Amino acid sequence: xxxxxxxxxxxxxxxxxxxxxxxxxxxxxxxxxxxxxxxxxxxxxxxxxxxxxxxxxxxxxxxxxxxxxxxxxxxxxxxxxxxxxxxxxxxxxxxxxxxxxxxxxxxxxxxxxxxxxxxxxxxxxxxxxxxxxxxxxxxxxxxxxxxxxxxxxxxxxxxxxxxxxxxxxxxxxxxxxxxxxxxxxxxxxxxxxxxxxxxxxxxxxxxxxxxxxxxxxxxxxxxxxxxxxxxxxxxxxxxxxxxxxxxxxxxxxxxxxxxxxxxxxxxxxxxxxxxxxxxxxxxxxxxxxxxxxxxxxxxxxxxxxxxxxxxxxxxxxxxxxxxxxxxxxxxxxxxxxxxxxxxxxxxxxxxxxxxxxxxxxxxxxxxxxxxxxxxxxxxxxxxxxxxxxxxxxxxxxxxxxxxxxxxxxxxxxxxxxxxxxxxxxxxxxxxxxxxxxxxxxxxxxxxxxxxxxxxxxxxxxxxxxxxxxxxxxxxxxxxxxxxxxxxxxxxxxxxxxxxxxxxxxxxxxxxxxxxxxxxxxxxxxxxxxxxxxxxxxxxxxxxxxxxxxxxxxxxxxxxxxxxxxxxxxxxx
Numbered sequence: 001x002x003x004x005x006x007x008x009x010x011x012x013x014x015x016x017x018x019x020x021x022x023x024x025x026x027x028x029x030x031x032x033x034x035x036x037x038x039x040x041x042x043x044x045x046x047x048x049x050x051x052x053x054x055x056x057x058x059x060x061x062x063x064x065x066x067x068x069x070x071x072x073x074x075x076x077x078x079x080x081x082x083x084x085x086x087x088x089x090x091x092x093x094x095x096x097x098x099x100x101x102x103x104x105x106x107x108x109x110x111x112x113x114x115x116x117x118x119x120x121x122x123x124x125x126x127x128x129x130x131x132x133x134x135x136x137x138x139x140x141x142x143x144x145x146x147x148x149x150x151x152x153x154x155x156x157x158x159x160x161x162x163x164x165x166x167x168x169x170x171x172x173x174x175x176x177x178x179x180x181x182x183x184x185x186x187x188x189x190x191x192x193x194x195x196x197x198x199x200x201x202x203x204x205x206x207x208x209x210x211x212x213x214x215x216x217x218x219x220x221x222x223x224x225x226x227x228x229x230x231x232x233x234x235x236x237x238x239x240x241x242x243x244x245x246x247x248x249x250x251x252x253x254x255x256x257x258x259x260x261x262x263x264x265x266x267x268x269x270x271x272x273x274x275x276x277x278x279x280x281x282x283x284x285x286x287x288x289x290x291x292x293x294x295x296x297x298x299x300x301x302x303x304x305x306x307x308x309x310x311x312x313x314x315x316x317x318x319x320x321x322x323x324x325x326x327x328x329x330x331x332x333x334x335x336x337x338x339x340x341x342x343x344x345x346x347x348x349x350x351x352x353x354x355x356x357x358x359x360x361x362x363x364x365x366x367x368x369x370x371x372x373x374x375x376x377x378x379x380x381x382x383x384x385x386x387x388x389x390x391x392x393x394x395x396x397x398x399x400x401x402x403x404x405x406x407x408x409x410x411x412x413x414x415x416x417x418x419x420x421x422x423x424x425x426x427x428x429x430x431x432x433x434x435x436x437x438x439x440x441x442x443x444x445x446x447x448x449x450x451x452x453x454x455x456x457x458x459x460x461x462x463x464x465x466x467x468x469x470x471x472x473x474x475x476x477x478x479x480x481x482x483x484x485x486x487x488x489x490x491x492x493x494x495x496x497x498x499x500x501x502x503x504x505x506x507x508x509x510x511x512x513x514x515x516x517x518x519x520x521x522x523x524x525x526x527x528x529x530x531x532x533x534x535x536x537x538x539x540x541x542x543x544x545x546x547x548x549x550x551x552x553x554x555x556x557x558x559x560x561x562x563x564x565x566x567x568x569x570x571x572x
Contacts, residue, residue: 061097
C-alpha cells in the first residue's frame with residue numbers, strides 16, 4: 001500500500017466515524033515554549049483544556065488530521081534506520097466525544113481490518129504514586145485477544161508539549177517490533193509539576209506515517225519505503241558512491257528543508273533559521289548541489305501538500321543560496337584540514353557532520369583516524385544526550401519540551417552564555433523595576449533565552465533600554481562568575497535569589513524542595529560573595545566571567561499570564 005493510499009484510508013476511516021478532517025497546522029507553532037510543531041495534538045491543546053469549543057469550530061467533538069512535524073532532538077542519530085527530523089503524524093482526537101473503549105477499538109479495527117496487519121503486542125501504563133495503573137485499557141486489549149505489557153512513566157505517559165498542558169497515560173501498539181501507534185488518554189493538566197484532572201477527558205493519538213509505511217510495505221527500514229525510495233535514487237544519481245549513512249542523512253535533511261522553507265523559514269543564525277541552516281550544512285555536498293533532489297521531493301509531495309508546488313521557485317532558490325554559503329565554509333575547512341587540524345575541530349567549529357568530513361577527506365585524498373574521531377564524538381554525544389534530557393531552562397531545572405537542545409559543543413557554549421545572562425537580566429530587572437520582581441521560570445535554547453518574571457504592566461521602552469544597557473555594562477566590566485556550596489539556611493541568609501521551577505521542584509532539587517546543601521552562583525568584581533552584584537541558587541552551567549558573553553540584545557517583552565511578563569534576549 002502506497003503512502004498516499006495510507007493517508008486517504010486513515011482520513012476516510014475516521015471521517016466515516018464522525019471525525020472532522022482538520023488540515024495540518026503550520027510547522028511554526030503558536031506555543032512559544034516549543035520551537036517547531038512536534039506533535040499532532042499541538043493545534044488542539046486549547047480544545048483539550050476547554051478554552052475552545054470543537055463543535056462550534058469544526059462541527060464535532062472528534063477530529064482527525066495528518067500533521068507535519070519537525071524535531072531536532074535526535075538529529076545526531078539520523079542516518080540509521082529509524083530516526084528522522086521531519087515526519088508526518090496521523091492522529092485521531094476526541095474532546096469528550098469518546099474514551100478508551102472506542103479509541104482502542106478504532107485503532108484495532110483500522111490496523112487489523114483496514115490495513116491487514118497483525119498486532120504483535122501492546123503496552124499500558126503500570127501506574128505510580130501519582131497516577132493509577134491503566135487497568136481499563138489492559139482489560140479492553142485483552143478482550144480483543146492481545147498480549148499486554150505494563151510499562152512505567154518513561155514509556156507509557158505522554159506530555160505535556162511545552163512547559164505545561166494536557167497529558168496522561170498512554171497505550172502503545174507494536175507491529176513487527178516497531179511501535180506504530182501511541183494512544184494518549186488526556187486526563188490531566190500539568191503545570192508546575194502538579195497534575196490536576198481535566199474537566200473533560202480527551203483522546204490524543206499519534207501514528208507516524210513513515211513507520212506505518214515500513215510495516216505495511218514489508219520493507220526493512222524507512223529509506224526503503226515509497227516516501228524515500230525515489231529520493232535516495234536521485235541522490236545516488238546526483239552524487240554516486242556516497243556512503244550509505246550520508247545518503248540517508250541527505251534524504252532526511254533535504255525533505256525537512258523543503259518543508260521548513262515552504263513555511264517561509266529562511267536560514268539565519270537565530271531561532272528557527274538556525275535549525276534550518278544547521279541541517280542544510282549537514283546535507284550539502286562539497287561539489288554537487290542538492291537542488292535537483294529537492295525538486296524531486298516537491299514533485300513527490302506536491303499533490304498532497306500544495307504549498308510545496310506553489311512555492312517551488314522560492315524553495316529551490318533558498319536552498320541553492322544557502323548551499324553556496326556552506327561551500328564557502330567547506331573551503332575554510334579545507335584549509336584547516338590541509339594544516340593538519342584535528343578533524344573533530346571541523347565538527348565543533350563548523351558544525352560539519354562526521355559523514356561530511358569523511359566525504360571531504362575522500363574528495364581530497366586524505367585519511368581520517370575514524371576510531372579517534374568516534375571516541376571524541378562519543379564524549380560529545382554524552383553532552384548532547386544530557387542536553388536532550390535536561391535542557392538548561394530555569395537555572396538547571398529539567399524542562400522536557402522535546403525540542404531543540406544543545407546538540408553540540410558550539411550550541412552548548414551559546415546556551416551557557418545565555419544561562420549566565422539570565423542572572424544579569426534578573427538583577428537588572430530588579431534594579432530597574434524594583435525588588436518586587438521575582439523570576440517565574442525560564443527557557444533557554446542556543447538561539448535565545450526566554451525569562452518570565454512578576455510585574456503588573458508592560459515595560460516602557462526606556463525601562464527596556466535601561467535593562468539592556470545595564471546587562472551590557474556588567475558584561476563589559478568582565479565580572480567574575482563564581483560558585484560556592486553551602487547549607488541551604490546559610491545560603492538563604494546571604495540574600496541569594498531562589499525560586500521554584502516550572503515543574504514544581506526546586507531549581508536544584510527537582511522534588512518540591514531544595515536539597516540541604518545548595519550551590520550559590522554569584523557575579524562580583526573580586527570573586528567574593530560579599531561584593532556580589534548578583535547571587536542566586538543555581539545548578540549551572542555558567543561562563544567564568546561575564547566578558548565571555550559578548551553582548552546581549554532584548555528581542556521582545558510581552559505578557560505571559562496575569563501578573564507575569566515574558567522577556568526574550570539573544571546573543572549579539
